[in-house]
Amino acid sequence: MDGGPDPSLYPLHRCKTIHVVRHAQGLHNVEGEKNYKAYLNPEYLDAPLTQLGWQQVDYLRKHVHASGLSKRVELVVTSPLLRTLQTAVGVFGGESYMDGTNALPLMVANVGNSDRASISSLNSPPFIAVEDCREHFGVHPCDKRHHVSEYQVLFPAVDFSLIESDEDVLWKADVRETTEELAARGSKFLKWLWTRKEKEIAIVTHRGFLVHTLSAFGNDCHPSVKNEMGTR
Numbered sequence: 001m002d003g004g005p006d007p008s009l010y011p012l013h014r015c016k017t018i019h020v021v022r023h024a025q026g027l028h029n030v031e032g033e034k035n036y037k038a039y040l041n042p043e044y045l046d047a048p049l050t051q052l053g054w055q056q057v058d059y060l061r062k063h064v065h066a067s068g069l070s071k072r073v074e075l076v077v078t079s080p081l082l083r084t085l086q087t088a089v090g091v092f093g094g095e096s097y098m099d100g101t102n103a104l105p106l107m108v109a110n111v112g113n114s115d116r117a118s119i120s121s122l123n124s125p126p127f128i129a130v131e132d133c134r135e136h137f138g139v140h141p142c143d144k145r146h147h148v149s150e151y152q153v154l155f156p157a158v159d160f161s162l163i164e165s166d167e168d169v170l171w172k173a174d175v176r177e178t179t180e181e182l183a184a185r186g187s188k189f190l191k192w193l194w195t196r197k198e199k200e201i202a203i204v205t206h207r208g209f210l211v212h213t214l215s216a217f218g219n220d221c222h223p224s225v226k227n228e229m230g231t232r
Helices: 027-032 036-040 052-066 082-092 148-154 179-193 205-216 223-229
Strands: 015-020 076-079 105-107 127-128 200-205
Touching: 015 052, 015 082, 015 205, 027 076, 052 082, 082 105, 082 127, 082 200, 179 205
Parallel strands: 015 200, 076 127, 076 200
Antiparallel strands: none
């Protein structure tokens, strides 16, 4: 490309395909997009998906299956917040869970007062929850997670073993993580991702995490590519 750096080539076996997904609409987004101060409302603690959010999940799920992506993804990594967990299992999980099957449900029925049926883990990739791909830590109650022991009851087939503390010790009521700290955490997360054996991975995370993590990349690309990577 004229004016850009020299092209680079990498062996395919040294590459991974990463599909990034921002969670569907959460309850906190409805008022927060009108008035930013709404994100400070304690009523939105670890907010669940709205009904519109579930419609968005269903739409993306159809695309994932129609495109064949559901058969290619080897691992789903999700932020351990309710809205990302619901999005992850709704998009990449199995069909409705049936009693008597050997596979654990990815999600039990009516999580977050959603009126949604339980979701099976049958014929779905493994799911793992990772703290490093969470939204900004601190101040906003919507970004504080519940105890892991609570999630394990609601999402039985999701692997929470990488989360060290049952309680959310990373969230502070009076300190908001800076964008620089979030970008550094995002870089750490991507380095961890590279240690995984899976070649095609889906990540279900948050807008802020994606924006500030991806903005650290692309400095060796054409400016138009760099701009695209950093666009919300």
